Amino acid sequence: MSKENFSKSTIGKKIIMGLTGLFLISFLVIHVTLNSFIFFNDGGVSFNAGADFMAHNPIIRILEIGLFLGLLAHIYMALVLTLKNNKARPVKYAVTNGNANSKWYSRSMGILGSLLLLFLVVHLSNFWVPTKVAVFAHETHDTFAGMKEVFSKWYFVAIYMVGVISLCYHLLHGFKSAFQSLGINHKKYTPIIAFVGNAFSIVVCALFAAMPLTMFFGLIK
Amino acid sequence: MSGSGEKTLNLTLKVWRQKNGNTKGNLETHKVSGISTDMSFLEMFDVLNEKLINEGKEPIAFDHDCREGICGMCSMYINGRPHGPKQGVTTCQLHMRSFKDGDTITVEPWRSVAFPVIKDLAVDRSAFDRIIASGGFVSVNTGNAKDANNILIPKDDADDAFNAAACIGCGACVAACKNGSAMLFVSAKVSQLALLPQGLPEAKSRVLNMVGQMDEEGFGNCTNTGACEAECPKGISLENIARMNREYLKSSLTYVKK
Structure with missing residues (x-):
């Protein structure tokens, strides 16, 4: 019976959205931790060791496939949900005042997500593709040198700033929102989730932003 | 004056x-x-x-x-x-x-596509009535009225159920939502019964049917912006939406249609 079809229901789709979102957030923890190795400022020795581990460890390889599937599911669900949302209001309002009742970024998850996707295309072609090419050619890839190269160009630094700011606002809403979609709302824990979500979004994005900036300004040797 | x-x-x-x-x-x-x-x-x-x-x-x-x-x-x-x-x-x-x-x-x-204009500023909100109707019945004993406190209900639960029941079905939540979602309304109606022991016998089928009807009416999906709660004249809380999400997940995992 169609009325009881989980994956077709609005709530089922939102639960998938929340779960894939939290899964992608868990990846960010690893990503930002490993990349922060550049701040040891040891000429990229510890960073490259970490990058090499990530490029060759078989468990990471399997998780990488999961990560892409999670990302695709997140994007697919976003498209399905957005299409239905657009149909839900065929005649638009002449005057709207969204800021009176909600945050702009909570209403702009689609735009922020699209910016992130565009950023990802640039980001993967900067780093993921060269790493893969090196792995297939059985060469050791100097990811740190690659980073310095990319972040010596101002336009890449600018693109990364747009990407990181989009990520920050996407997370500011997405982190809390995922828990709400999963039905986790409790007088005791929701304020903690909100605090952790806000802190996570700001700290992670500040660290990510610091990487291109410190390299561009020559603070990381 | x-x-x-x-x-x-x-x-x-x-x-x-x-x-x-x-x-x-x-x-x-x-x-x-x-x-x-x-x-x-x-x-x-x-x-x-x-x-x-x-x-x-x-x-x-x-x-x-x-x-x-x-x-x-x-x-x-x-x-x-x-x-x-x-x-x-x-x-x-x-x-x-x-x-x-x-x-x-x-x-x-x-x-809202589910609230067609009848004329000028008047819209047809009978989609809400159909959602309520899809929730079905609540089992009650017939016969003499029972003693008032025969079924003990914690005060907090009774308050939460009462606050959910304060929903007047005006549709401001749908109107305010950028997605035209009816989640606040439906979650209030699901919650007012799910919070009380009297609502439990049919709780699983109720939430599944009401959410199913809500989707059929063409309402959009919730993106947790909170605009509904901010604009609700009765202050219905977003906690109700989370409760409905829980109830829906739980019921769709375990409900078997006979």
Whole structure:
């Protein structure tokens, strides 16, 4: 019976959205931790060791496939949900005042997500593709040198700033929102989730932003 | 009325006019003058309609009933917000002292594919009735009335259920939501029963059917912006939406249709 079809229901789709979102957030923890190795400022020795581990460890390889599937599911669900949302209001309002009742970024998850996707295309072609090419050619890839190269160009630094700011606002809403979609709302824990979500979004994005900036300004040797 | 600091306002109204559901509508500009700041927003519309009738023109159709903020009939989207600029009020409880002399006020109907325009500012909200009906029955014992506190219910649960039941089904949540989602309304109706022992026997099928009906009506998906809660005249909490998400997940995992 169609009325009881989980994956077709609005709530089922939102639960998938929340779960894939939290899964992608868990990846960010690893990503930002490993990349922060550049701040040891040891000429990229510890960073490259970490990058090499990530490029060759078989468990990471399997998780990488999961990560892409999670990302695709997140994007697919976003498209399905957005299409239905657009149909839900065929005649638009002449005057709207969204800021009176909600945050702009909570209403702009689609735009922020699209910016992130565009950023990802640039980001993967900067780093993921060269790493893969090196792995297939059985060469050791100097990811740190690659980073310095990319972040010596101002336009890449600018693109990364747009990407990181989009990520920050996407997370500011997405982190809390995922828990709400999963039905986790409790007088005791929701304020903690909100605090952790806000802190996570700001700290992670500040660290990510610091990487291109410190390299561009020559603070990381 | 006198001595209350009453002033009069001259206003420009841009009001949505639409003959019926099959025609396209448009915003029509009207001037009203000498509007008392003590009037409610609907009384200002009464003045305008009287003027229109005297001029031999068609009055503006709008929904209203109790005019004391409890029925949920009045449904105007005023300057980009359902029920206008004040929080926690319906349109009938919005007073003209919330506006300034010379203001231009845009008034539109609720916009949702599930709330087709009947005429002008009046929309058909029977989609909400169908969602309620899809929830089905609640089992109760017949015979003599039971003693009041036969079933013990924690005060907090009773309060939460009562707060959910305060929903008047006005549709401001749908109107405010950028996605036209009805999650706040449906979650209030699911919660008022799911929180009480009397609602438990049919709890699983109820949430599945009501969410299914909500989707069939064409309402959009919740993106947790919180606009519904902020605009709800009865202050229905987002906690109800989370509760419905839990109830739905739990029920879709375990409910077996006989």
